[in-house]
Amino acid sequence: MSDLNLTLHVWRQRNAKSPGKMVTYKVTGVSTHASFLEMLDILNEQLTAKGEEPIAFDHDCREGICGMCSLMINGRPHGGQRATTTCQLHMRHFKNGDEIWIEPWRAEAFPVIKDLCVDRTPFDRVIAAGGFITANCGSAPDANDILIPKESADDSMDAAACIACGACVAACPNGSAMLFVAAKLAHLHRLPQGQPERMHRTQAMVTAMDAAGFGNCSNHYECEAACPKDIKRDVMALMNRDYAKAALASRDRETKSDGSG
Template structure:
């Protein structure tokens, strides 16, 4: 098994208020079978041995699904391997002696908390604005009572594969979150269950996205290239359409009570 020695340039930042900077570190004896995060583990152990504070980075499941890990690696979100999150990126993609640049996601809406950890609460706000079907527990009809074409279910699934990691925002030259929001909208757009609230949802989630301080989409499609779940930019076109339709042809929700009782 071959091991490698690397120079890793890492963004270090004490907390949200402090300024940060790139710091180069040497890391030795990294196995080609290790994942990128395991390489950082090894580096952290070597730092602790030297009495230096380890690098903070977000991670959890380490199998590419929780969406917690982030990292801009050599200028590409998740390191740029197609359909791969940082935790699934393996060191066999690197060579002995490589210099690797590791930075946090950069966006005004994702402030850095410490080192490589960013605050993605903005995504939560977007989700809360309308990323759901209003269906209380207990009210559901039999699951087979509404047939759903396989093609529609498949397209819903492909959009719902979004893991909310934020790579789309990180990759976008404008720091836009449109692919994330569009993926959420497309998921429910494709299903009959999503129809009653479809246009309202598009309005509400887009407005929440705008309020969060993301940049605007100018159709670079860097998001699509960076998405570890290969979500298509077609979802954005669909969102644009629903948003327009919602603007011009949808009456805003009547918030007056119905006076029942």
């Protein structure tokens, strides 16, 4: 296959405070075997040779698992290929002469740091609020003492595959983090170990999600289509059910504690 010459429109923004704009670049001689990020490497080498500052973009493992890479490519998170992160998107899916628009994640909760890099620390804050099982090191029973049906372990693993890249938030017209939060809850709640803290965890994480500035879900399911790990929207139904139960239970608890006061 021959090499590609492309026209790129890339979002450049100096820092969180400066306004940004789309800048057009030509990139030449891109192998069809290169990944999308390798295409950006080639552009950055060409920019460096001209004395222009390279484009900042987040990336690390480049094998689709760390969740560091992002990018809206032609308006779609990770470029829109099913179950594929940007680092795993390869240039054989583009044609010579293509024009490509590249932007950072667009979501109020994820402010731009520079160019294509955004701040995703709100995700960490949601996990810190309850995305864990309280099990201090050293206190565990033998692993085979907790029997887990294969189906439960598999279902849990499906949800646990989330890489926290933020594509779901970027895809959502409301900038909602429901799929991310619900995936973590489903991972833990499909296992027996997750049951003791289930109600508290659901409430705490939803509260933290709201506080972090994510929008509400209005059932577009763009998140599911954009997810590079194929997380299914049924996790959100599980979360909504638990949240309703947790809200009722906590009202019960308040009533009781008032009574015994």
